[in-house]
Amino acid sequence: MKINHTDLEDLLKQDLETCSKEHDLQQIKSKYLGKKGHVTILFSSLKDIPSEERKAFGSELNSLKQVITKLIDLKFGDIKRSREITQRLDLDTPARHHQFGSHHPISLVIRRIEKIFSNFGFETHEGPEIETEYYNFESLNIADNHPARDMHDTFYFDSNLLLRTHTSSVQIHAMENRSAPLRVLAPGRVYRCDSDPTHSPMFHQIEGLCVDTDISFSNLKWLLNDFIYKFFESKKIKTRFRPSYFPFTEPSAEMDVMFNGKWLEVLGCGMVHPNVLKNANIDPKKYSGLAFGLGIERFAMLAYQIKDLRVFFENDINFLEQFENLRES
């Protein structure tokens, strides 16, 4: 091989210029310094050189080898450093955003309540939202012209069809579809034609109904107290029951819970009125039942300290995303 040793340095510089990987550099290193490398071959040609020139050539060759080794080592350093820079983790990079979804607080509360009552054997039973007079009123002992209808500003489609004003309308459906004994929970949307900062024309309720041969008011009290303790995750929470009036329960009660030193009404309940049982072909002499109904928005407002009812249906992302970390199943 006839390579002029002075050109060898330029050749190497050219090679190094195009090289950026450690692997390629290793190959360059062996090309020059390896067993069959240019420098090694030049050294082995020393013996063919006339003795008077051999010494000068030898020392020139040595300095060449040093230059070449240094150039290659420098290149190794360059590559290593550049690799360090490209591989360094830049903490200033914003986290790749994983879009979290969120359950609506109303759904979270419904699920939480369903979960609590499922431990007592209550099963979800959904009824229609578009109801007849019969299921929404008459079957529940609310006669036409009854002053109790004042509490129900009803949306009508025609004289018989309406939007249910309470989930109590599911009571008769549930008793007709399942025979006694039964334990059902009926969550859903209800409607009253009423709209102001504290009333929404659509809101959510959950109705609970338990019919069996030995259900009493003392069971009702126990069940609802236990529910409140579980829902608000505190056994210290104070509750009270006081007489109220619903045509479909007798006795009827309202349950209050103490918040910040004040009694707050949270649900209505009572023992199923015998007329209601009769309307569902259940013998009130054999069976008795307990029923309760509560407003989901009220519970959501208490659970998440929401002050304005309207935010529930505006679906503002700034509101919805606050429930990202909540799961209720």
Added chain:
Amino acid sequence: MKISSNWLSEFISLNNKTIEQELTQLGLEVDTISKNKNDYIIDIEFTPNRGDCLSAYGISRDLAAFKNKKIKLPQASTFSHQRNNNYIRKVAPDICPEYRFMPLCDVELRAKSPKFITEKLIKSDITPVNIIVDISNYVMMEVGQPTHAFDIDKINGKLSIIKSKKDLTFIGINNKQYNINKGTPVIVDDDDVIHALPGVIGSKESMVDNDTKNILFESAFFLPNTVRSLSTKYRIQTDSSYRFERGVDYKLQEFALSRIHLILSSYISIGKCNLNKISYKSPLTKTNSFKFDYKLFKRILGIELQSNKVKAILSNLGFIFKSDKVIVPSFRFDVTSNYDLVEEVSRIIGYDNIPESPLSTKISLTNKRYTFQDRLITLGYKEAINFTFIAKNYSHNIAQLELKNPISKDKSVMRDSLIPGLLKNIQYNQNRKHKSIQLYETGKIYIKPKNKIFEINTITGVLFGLRSSSDLVSNQYNFGIDDLKSHILSVIPNSSFDLNSGSTYFDDVNSFKILQNNKAIGECGLIRSTCAQDFAIKGAVLAFEINEDLISESNKVTFNDISQYPAVYKDITLITNIDDSLSTVIKEMNNNGYKYMKSIRIKDIFISKDKLQLNNRNVTLEICLQSMDRTLNDEDINKSIQSITTDIKKLYKLNIQEA
């Protein structure tokens, strides 16, 4: 109803510190108690069944039963009945079974109402008018019986309480004019001039004023249904109608007039006066009694109560025991059965004093599941809840359900899709500068084809704008068909897509059917730009809407053996028109069962600028080959690829781009 605490004290001794708690325990909900000089004003909210408590005396009577005390009615004049037919011609029994009247002649109404009356009325939010009206109101607030005073000289002939024989009009004492239809219960004179709607409101015509000389005081038991129908139909709620609707004591009519007479006679001189009575038998004014069922108390309350105690409580409340029967007092219109007695006894004992007992445990086996909702949350959807009524013009369904009495025009028909609500949410959030909007809602849609109503459970999602608004600009991209497809495939097991012809809310060209097990269950794609424009949304909206009731959750899995030998991946690139549906080709080929072919999928799609005009694109397919029993050699691979490419060319007539 507001009532002065001092007024109650005239009947029963009170402790202002415990009164709120006592009334609450009795079921008389106290809204507020506010101090007023040396008095307290108690604002009580009554449930519709407690008509007996709508007076100072009524509230005191309930408190007395609770405190085991007796109270007395206030003093009243006594007089004997007379039959005087100078004033009343006819009283219809189906409007009014008990009618009493008291004519007061040659009176001079110069006296002002006494202070003790006006002060109490003001505390109950009743504005004093003149001595006659004020005493009438006073007695109503005192004992619960509404009365009405007519100016006799304004009446033509006699009064009749009957159903109107023709359409009439009158102006009420509230100065509003009412048009009364034929057949409506009215109090009219012989010239068909209306003087009152019975139990609801008097007419301006015969209203008592300072010049009135002759007065006819009326005290009646109007049937609750009659009064209720009138007050709801004509939207008039008065203190009088409020009481009659709930039922007044049917034995109190005479007393009220006697009480008025006594008070009035101390302030103005009243000449000779008598009290007249018209009475009919009616189920509602008949003494109610039923067999006493002591056992029910234990069954309903779950506790043992002593019979003596139960009877003592009920006696205090005015119930009378006669052999095995219990007789209901005339003021407890609401009590009709032993169940009502159970409530009576428990409220006197106090609901809070009834012990609790655990409900027998039972575990529910069929809990409602929220599979799809949970999957959507994982995919980044935020759940929205919208009103289920929408503006009429958003619903394009002919079978729409329209409300007779909507709360506003933009909430007048039941939604036939969840999309309008979600579009409104996009608009709302876009206006608040949100660049990435991903929402879903589950709920019902309502349709009424051919008189039958369907409530369909629906799941709808919308995607708008950036996939994520907080990534580096270099990493940002908009939601696309790939996101939409991925979401549906992740949520619905065994789902696939097919061409759609567009629908109410979805674009004609850019929308697809969603299939599950080859059955259409919904649609997805681009929302029509006209719909998005209705909501002033700037930009494209992707959406899916699925009929939840049609989704099958059964997802059977059959295990496939796993090969021990390596898989080989080969790519081929096709040039296809943008309108050729490759998805169906791929689906079919996956089912064709080519030897060694494990799967075939679209690996890449590339549209070069020069081919764009021809609507052409390059599609790279990745074919995976694998054998269950050996490592494939070149010949196996070439043969397989050969048969696949032949089909692509011949069967599906697609061009393969040579490398």
